[in-house]
Amino acid sequence: MLAGALYTRRVLTIDQVKIGYGDRVVIEELSLDVAAGEGVALRGPNGIGKSTVLRCVAGLLEPAGGAVRVDGEPVDERRGSFRRTVAALLDPPAWYPGLSAQEHLSLVRLANAPVGADWFAEGELAERLGVTGFADAGPGSLSSGQRQRLALAMVLDRPSRLLLLDEPERHLDREGRETVAMLIGEYLGRGGAALLASHDPTVTAGCEIIELSTDWADE
Numbered sequence: 349m350l351a352g353a354l355y356t357r358r359v360l361t362i363d364q365v366k367i368g369y370g371d372r373v374v375i376e377e378l379s380l381d382v383a384a385g386e387g388v389a390l391r392g393p394n395g396i397g398k399s400t401v402l403r404c405v406a407g408l409l410e411p412a413g414g415a416v417r418v419d420g421e422p423v424d425e426r427r428g429s430f431r432r433t434v435a436a437l438l439d440p441p442a443w444y445p446g447l448s449a450q451e452h453l454s455l456v457r458l459a460n461a462p463v464g465a466d467w468f469a470e471g472e473l474a475e476r477l478g479v480t481g482f483a484d485a486g487p488g489s490l491s492s493g494q495r496q497r498l499a500l501a502m503v504l505d506r507p508s509r510l511l512l513l514d515e516p517e518r519h520l521d522r523e524g525r526e527t528v529a530m531l532i533g534e535y536l537g538r539g540g541a542a543l544l545a546s547h548d549p550t551v552t553a554g555c556e557i558i559e560l561s562t563d564w565a566d567e
């Protein structure tokens with residue numbers, strides 16, 4: 349069955365990856381796979397390297413060893429197919445001065461047109477994440493939680509198959525975290541794969557948890 353085949357396909361492979369900054373090694377050796385329909389959450393103490401792994405998968409940081417592959421191809425931000433596959437919310441996005449929250453969302457929609465009928469409908473994410481309540485305001489005049497809601501709506505509005513989220517629960521209230529968990533579940537239900545760094549049990553409820561610790565490299 350097509351759906352069955354879809355759900356067993358590996359989207360992300362991290363193979364014995366070593367990552368660091370200059371001479372300082374942060375991740376000694378990490379291997380994991382994320383299949384279509386699967387969510388994986390990295391957990392571990394502050395500074396252990398969760399964001400570092402996400403940056404490497406997003407192509408923002410070159411591994412010092414091992415390999416990261418998306419759809420079997422090495423990570424390469426310059427490749428159009430890679431950019432169309434991966435949607436990442438790692439650091440706060442760069443906001444366009446003078447554009448409202450709604451205009452940010454419209455830009456994302458426009459840049460990815462035509463968006464297929466199998467994706468979130470236009471305006472759906474704004475509604476569900478509560479962006480409609482501050483649609484006409486510029487990001488500069490929003491609260492941290494409102495900005496996070498807008499950033500999440502923007503990253504999910506872009507059709508993709510690998511979602512990278514660094515602490516998506518940041519600044520969100522309980523209802524916001526529950527909405528994010530539901531949206532991630534729907535993303536996975538559409539055959540997407542997700543890699544998260546998160547400490548929040550609500551957000552990671554549907555994910556396999558991988559605990560990073562200082563002694564994992566010795567296992």
Ligand SMILES: Nc1ncnc2c1ncn2[C@@H]1O[C@H](COP(=O)(O)OP(=O)(O)OP(=O)(O)O)[C@@H](O)[C@H]1O
Binds near residue numbers: 400545
């Ligand atoms: N740009 C950088 N240059 C040098 N070292 C860095 C840089 N970014 C992070 N580090 C170091 O790499 C290590 C891992 O950082 P990282 O941000 O990946 O941790 P984390 O697990 O995501 O932490 P947190 O839970 O606090 O977000 C830390 O010791 C940090 O000091």
